[in-house]
Amino acid sequence: MNQALPTLTLKDFATDQEVRWCPGCGDYAILKTIQKVMPELNRPKENQVFVSGIGCSSRFPYYMNTFGFHTIHGRAPAIATGVKLANPELDVWVITGDGDGFSIGGNHMMHAIRRNVNLQILLFNNEIYGLTKGQYSPTSQVGTQSPSSPSGSVDAPLSPCLVSLGSGGTFIARSIDTEAKHLSGIVKRGSEHDGTAFIEILQNCPIYNDGVFSQVKDKKLAPEFRVEVHHGEPITFGQENEKGIMLDRQSLSLQVVQCAGNESEILIHDEQNKVQAQLLAEMKGPNFPIAVGVLYKEEKSSFVTDVYKKIDVPKSEPSAFQELLESGNTWEVK
């Protein structure tokens, strides 16, 4: 039975700290959405813990009136794992960015996901290093011009959702900074997931990478370049919802087709289908729309739950420690 919790509002989750992101930053919208969604989760406020690394997005905890730990570059998933291991009652959120989470902290990200640690990981992906003034990041497109790549970057980017999938992720979703309703829906579902909920949020950096997601964010262009996936529903998009995604069974690849005449061929989204999730996560322009929504979800026992099962033995009496000290072969000197 749930204990009655006090009714809270967005204001209860805001701090008195002056928000220091650049005007127009996508982070503002995300902050507002998270502050708004928190009361709706109906969890004790004192059990909410936000852990972040380093970067623009990692300032996030300072603006949440919850427990917060702004740590070191890339290490938030490791620190969050420790928080959750120490007290499984806590709801632990990781706030990270593309550089923090997938460059310097790629290792911790991979291992948190493969262990299925009970965390909500919000990845603010703006495909650029913002706080260090605009260098290309591991998600920047090839050819990104930046202070450290004046003639265009040559590194191939990685896809956070694909890496998560490859790491054995059990909840992989994608949303957009300014789509408050969509984002809050995804966050709510993620918070209900037992295990790692990995949520990539496409976030605009108006200073160093402005408009990188304009096709999926712009009201006019988005219908052509973005597809919202819902479990059990056909995957369709377009101004008139006239286009759909179809699986070519010969090549095991996706195709964009007109819905008319192909109704029975349009792919139905199945969150539990890992192969399909990979195909959807891979879709990108100009030939494909970017998929947003819960791409993959799998029921699997979670790390902290399993750890506690292993150590679920009766707590030793104080006298047990004396017995431990006296264990093994002892002898008495008289």
Place this chain on the structure above:
Amino acid sequence: MQAVKEKDNHLNVNEKETHDVVVRFAGDSGDGMQLTGTNFTQATALYGNDLSTFPDFPAEIRAPVGATFGVSAFQIYFGADDVTTSGDDVDVLVAMNPAALVTNLGKLVKGGLVIVDKGAFTQKNLTKAKYEINPLEDNSLDGFRVLSIDIHKQVLTAVEPYGLSHKDALRCKNMWTLGLVMWLFDRDRSATIESLNKKFAAKPQVADANIAALNAGHAYGETAELPAGIHVYKVPKAKVPPGMYRNITGTQALAYGLIAGSELAEIDLLFASYPITPASNLLHELSSKKGFRVKTFQAEDEIAAVCSAMGASFAGSLGVTSSAGPGIALKAEGISLAVASELPLVIVNTQRGGPSTGLPTKTEQSDFNMALFGRHGDTPIPVVAASTATDCFDVAIEAVRLAIRYMTPVMILSDGYLANASEPWKIPNFDSLKSFKVNHYDEPKDFKPSIRDKNTNARVWAKPGTPGMEHRIGGIEKSFETGDISYDPANHQKMTELRKEKVAQIAHDIPLQEVCFGESEGKLAVLGWGSTYGAIHQAVKRAVADGMQVSHIHVRYLSPMPSNLCEILSKFDSVLVPEMNTGQFIKMIRSEFLIDAQGLNKIAGQPFKIGEILAAIVEKYQDL
């Protein structure tokens, strides 16, 4: 000048009794020398001798059979008096093959006894050990007493009734040899028999075969016609304080100390670590301790280990992490965050030979500088060093106490020698240990994370899950007043000084330094820290016995140092600082106290010998 007595061979041919003995078991990695040594140690402890042991094993997990780099050894020093090292020169060397003989013969005292398995001295093994001529057949062992037995043959005969394969039968060689050495020193075999029955509970015929081999080795000693001087030697029991004793390694003592600390603080521990030699055993030891206030987490790397430990501390548990030098280097950024965010954290550094991979299985004290200074920014932390295997217990408790009381990371310095060495331990009574219960802050009125304890300057510890305690901390400089982010210049100065003072004042919360052996003033102080304790103690004891005015001072608290250390040292004409590094602690002594201390530095991956320190004392003494 006074002559220093060269160490004599302890096994005098004509004596039936000897005061103390050093025995070294050496063989191939697969010969079970560690198990042999452990069982002999057990029997020796039960016999009532004081003792100290040191396993010396190769870095290779399974080196090719017969290779010199695959030799594994176990040394035990036991006697009737206080024994604090595993001994300098070996009186009895057991060499199970030519490689073990060639790599260990140099340690054997002149006239010492060497027991060899003739059956292993095949042409193939001799070649692997680079012997051109069989040393058992030329005169190269003339200076020693040699007991050459075909142990292969003896064992095969002894275990024949048990139907083991040839290979498995030969694996009982070590027990046969143990039986013989037990006969030599009049040890009781019952504890070994009991442990063999336990170890091979699922394979009774293997247990029986090993026991038969053990008994056969013993019977061989009793019945065979042995050369003169090879007879049963009695080693009188040591005079030790009454009480319940057990044998314990430094690693076990450290693990028990951490658990004791958590019980005394009434707080859960998260021990987060990443495998690294020689620190991994601490993770193994704690992983098997269910039911106590300790959880273990094998992290994906060293950084994740320190970070998850810190996360646990933020959540209200005590995070503990552990590694050796290279891993501690990786943790440095995390430790600095614990300093900045003022969270308790215990870091165990089991030092090994460096730099880089260096000598992973060997011992060194070369991380002193890293422990004190190896971080970015002004980041002082308390550093405590264990001096003996049993001291690890007390040092671990003290580290937990300081971390919690001062909301700071604390580093424990141990080393490869302490981690693996074992000695008898008078088991403490847990009820007699002083509790230091943690009270997490939970008063919502006017709460801010920057509230400090007036006595200790420690920041409040408010844990998630407590209503009204919501707060943010992190690596950015915080306002002294509010705990919020602050870039104010004057505030940074104040906070940096506060962090320094918070650690410095711990000098008033630790015991005053004492002279641990010798007079409180005199000509020469031998100043040590860490695992050099045993060797310094014996060397100083011998020097004092020879009439020299020498004292031993051993420091546990390296940062901050005891407030009276300078005063104590100033009562001596000269100070000698033996260290297993090129001189790191000595720089602190010279720079902090302006004392013209002299160093004695051994960087060989091996502990100091008593004789080496004694020789340095004598040399120094001549100049005084």
